[in-house]
Amino acid sequence: MRLDDVRIPDEDAAEDRAWHVARAAYESRAPAPHARRVPVRALVLAGAILAVAAAAASPPGRAVLSSVRKAIGEEHAARALTRLPTGGRLIVESSSGPWLVSEDGSKRLLGDFVDAAWSPHGLYVVATQADAVAAVDPGGRVRWSLARPSVRFARWGGSRTDTRIAYLARRRLRVVAGDGTGDRPACGSPTAAAVAPTWRPGPVHLLAYADAHGRISVVDTDTCSVSWRSSPIAGLRSLEWSDDGRRLLAVSRSGLTLFGVAAAHPLSVRPLARVAAAAFDPRSHRIGIVRGREVLLLDGDHLGRRPRRVFAGAGGFSDLAWSPDGRWLLVAWAGADQWLFLRPDGGGRVRAVGSIAEQFGGGRFPKLGGWCCPAQ
Numbered sequence: 001m002r003l004d005d006v007r008i009p010d011e012d013a014a015e016d017r018a019w020h021v022a023r024a025a026y027e028s029r030a031p032a033p034h035a036r037r038v039p040v041r042a043l044v045l046a047g048a049i050l051a052v053a054a055a056a057a058s059p060p061g062r063a064v065l066s067s068v069r070k071a072i073g074e075e076h077a078a079r080a081l082t083r084l085p086t087g088g089r090l091i092v093e094s095s096s097g098p099w100l101v102s103e104d105g106s107k108r109l110l111g112d113f114v115d116a117a118w119s120p121h122g123l124y125v126v127a128t129q130a131d132a133v134a135a136v137d138p139g140g141r142v143r144w145s146l147a148r149p150s151v152r153f154a155r156w157g158g159s160r161t162d163t164r165i166a167y168l169a170r171r172r173l174r175v176v177a178g179d180g181t182g183d184r185p186a187c188g189s190p191t192a193a194a195v196a197p198t199w200r201p202g203p204v205h206l207l208a209y210a211d212a213h214g215r216i217s218v219v220d221t222d223t224c225s226v227s228w229r230s231s232p233i234a235g236l237r238s239l240e241w242s243d244d245g246r247r248l249l250a251v252s253r254s255g256l257t258l259f260g261v262a263a264a265h266p267l268s269v270r271p272l273a274r275v276a277a278a279a280f281d282p283r284s285h286r287i288g289i290v291r292g293r294e295v296l297l298l299d300g301d302h303l304g305r306r307p308r309r310v311f312a313g314a315g316g317f318s319d320l321a322w323s324p325d326g327r328w329l330l331v332a333w334a335g336a337d338q339w340l341f342l343r344p345d346g347g348g349r350v351r352a353v354g355s356i357a358e359q360f361g362g363g364r365f366p367k368l369g370g371w372c373c374p375a376q
Helices: 011-027 040-057 059-072
Strands: 089-094 097-101 107-109 115-118 125-129 132-136 142-147 151-158 163-169 172-177 206-210 216-220 225-229 236-241 248-252 255-259 268-271 275-280 286-291 294-299 308-312 319-322 329-333 338-342 350-354 367-372
Touching: 089 115, 097 125, 115 151, 115 367, 125 151, 125 163, 132 151, 132 163, 163 206, 206 236, 216 248, 236 275, 248 275, 255 275, 275 319, 286 319, 286 329, 308 338, 319 367, 329 367
Parallel strands: none
Antiparallel strands: 089 097, 089 367, 097 107, 115 125, 125 132, 132 142, 151 163, 163 172, 206 216, 216 225, 236 248, 248 255, 255 268, 275 286, 286 294, 294 308, 319 329, 329 338, 338 350
């Protein structure tokens, strides 16, 4: 066993407490004329900021940033994404728009959109601009489009033959049929939080969304009947149903909350600071988590159990996506400009790919928009 994989009891909470105490002491100090000792954490942060500034200023600076990335990334990362390790296709959201990545590694820019998400069986993509929501086929052809103000967070759900799209327009929740007809305010046109709504898998058009107060509601959008509404959750970041529709995962700044289908009272709550993203394994209730400098797996049926560390590295991780067969976990490592394909059940096997931002048009490090079904 590697020493850095050994977890100290209450390690994360102790780290947070120590940092808050040190920071409070530092901020309350009396100014002194002599040279001051700068905390190690501040030195690391300052060094990272200087490296980024140098990279933006000059070719030598860019070389420095490249060296930093190599130091914190996987040393033998591939220079290009030549294929995915298993079936399916990826949506990748970049500064230039969303890209569709096929299993053979080929990439297609879908158009001048801000973000995108899959239809239930991967036949189409729903994409948004600042003033429109559109259905796009994998070839990049727009099938229909609706002009609406301040559009965000469009999500597609339903069966193969009867689908719905939920989206936010000026923070108001709206619903439209998958063929672009019947666009209307959702039941009561509630004001929604800046969190993507999520459809429960299956033929019933059951939607979970968060209102402006952080309360989660589960509503049948055809009948406008409310199944339940939760108490407010502070700092809510994302919502996701498990593939079997039996669990709803809420990720907030303070941790994870699991709900069932029929009750507003949580099934379980797991306090966990610094969670950047979390998602269900498509085959089970197992949850993949990126948190600070580590990638974790947690049993969604037993949130109280200790999570298992799958990977750890400097610089922190930003995003993740499960492969459709659940065999691979793709982790976005923005600080290293790399993607990591991890085998959670494969003895720690890792495939790393570098220069991710450059491969998707440059600009900001891209966001994962979902790993879906093989080509139909």
